[in-house]
Amino acid sequence: MTEIDRLLTALRQESAAPGALNGVVVLDITRVVAGPYCSEVLADLGATVIKIEHPDDPDYTRGFPPELRTGDAREPVSGFFAQYNRNKLGLTLNLRHEEGKEALRRLAERADVLVENFRAGTMDKLGLGWDNLRTVNPKLIYTALSGYGQTGPYRRKPAYDNSAQATGGLWSMNGEKGGPPTRVGTIIGDLSASLYGVIGTLAALRHAEATGEGQLVDISQQDSVLSLTENAVVAYDVEGTVPQPLGNQHPFVRPYELFPCKDGYVFFGGYTDKFWRLSCETFGTADQADDPELATMAARFDDEVYERKVRPLIIHWFADRTKTELKELAGDSLPLSAVKDIAEVVDDPQIAARDMVVEVDYPDHGPLRMFGSPIKLSRTPPLTRALAPSTGEHTDAVLRELAGYDDAGIAAMRAEGTVR
Incomplete structure (x- = not known):
């Protein structure tokens, strides 16, 4: 050696x-x-x-x-x-x-x-x-x-x-x-x-x-x-659009952002028709999956519909539940993740x-x-x-x-x- x-x-x-x-x-x-x-x-x-x-x-x-x-x-x-x-x-x-x-x-x-x-x-x-x-x-x-x-x-x-x-x-x-x-x-x-x-x-x-x-x-x-700017260059080239700040939202899929819950925040990304229907069933509002205004990805992405119906419904789902409760409900089926601070990340079992x-x-x-x-x-x-x-x-x-x-x-x- x-x-x-x-x-x-x-x-x-x-x-x-x-x-x-x-x-x-x-x-x-x-x-x-x-x-x-x-x-x-x-x-x-x-x-x-x-x-x-x-x-x-x-x-x-x-x-x-x-x-x-x-x-x-x-x-x-x-x-x-x-x-x-x-x-x-x-x-x-x-x-x-x-x-x-x-x-x-x-x-x-x-x-x-x-x-x-x-x-x-x-x-x-x-x-x-x-x-x-x-x-x-x-x-x-x-x-x-x-x-x-x-x-x-x-x-x-x-x-x-x-x-x-x-x-x-x-x-x-x-x-x-x-x-x-x-x-x-x-x-x-x-x-x-x-x-x-x-x-x-x-x-x-x-x-x-x-x-x-x-x-x-x-x-x-x-x-x-x-x-790292995702689709910004091609969107500008094809459509002439210049991306602007959107906060926690995504430019072309919804819901796909941060939502409040009882003890903090979670990310929820149930934007596909499959995940949306499953989410409605999981959170006890199965009838919302068949609402004509909410039945398709394109419909849910509409600004007015999203602010009037989609966001309020999700906030209602999450308001009285903790991050842990929401994670357990979502299980391995729904794209829902607790927003963790570094102290929580360091103790995360998946990280370990x-x-x-x-x-x-x-x-x-x-x-x-x-x-x-x-x-x-x-x-x-x-x-x-x-x-x-x-x-x-x-x-x-x-x-x-x-x-x-x-x-x-x-x-x-x-x-x-x-x-x-």
Whole structure:
């Protein structure tokens, strides 16, 4: 077992068969979420991921809440950082130093993938972009995630998740009907770009394995958000309609939204004729299924009919029943789900059955629960009970084993401030 293998085994805190990406080496030069989540998914699937941070300016999500800090731990642990950087080895490199650049080139010779999330052109200015590193390793997959991609007039603009939600169209569609647009309540631009980054990287790896040819994987947050706007583009193209906020309603099927109940809210989506008839029977109003104004999907979708008859009927069904009672009535027959807060989700038996909340034990800090992996593989399951590295925790081991430096060379780099 190599030194790197021993370090990964210690991080992962679980005895499991090597993951599907065992042997794939990934250099992760990313921060925050759009990038770290991409490389984390690869790490969960078994890749050796090396998180590279500036020695004096590491990933600033290390300071994001919530913070675990107990005892005499030398460095606090951010739960936010831990969730998106588990399973990774930690290396520091100042890429503005010539020796730091040389170290990255030497690592790139041995790597299969490099992931970065700087603005387009930043790595090129350092002499470490795709065109530079492909000469070092023609098989390298270079995955670049950015706000607007590597091409186009916006390529150099700074961007955040909200930038992508705004320019990708999603923000304009979200919110209460008749009200102002509302951002989606999570960092959907960062997360979707990360997942598309994983897909692109895996496709490029497949090509590289078959041909020996690496390539640039160019992922834009704006592109990623646009791809999540359902039928908005085709509706605009065919009908000239511009989607507006609809609150909890769906643009072309009803009922398919949020409804109040005795102790909260439920989602109910009984819009098909089959589900509508079954719902009427389940809630004791079977005669409503034969009402000519309610008998068809098209009739129930009519604005006036929906507000006058459909919505009031459903509110009547649910008003005096709890979420639990409604779930039991719906059983496995009706599309009805309780709207759960995170406390309820964490304790959900289905979530537990799917191993979607995992506990990681941080020495000197205690246990931390975080989301698991939604990817379920029968032979090579993801490795999710894993630590995130402290800043530069594995610098010496990585430089020795993967870049060929001896102890004297590493000491010289540390004296110059190239590594921490």
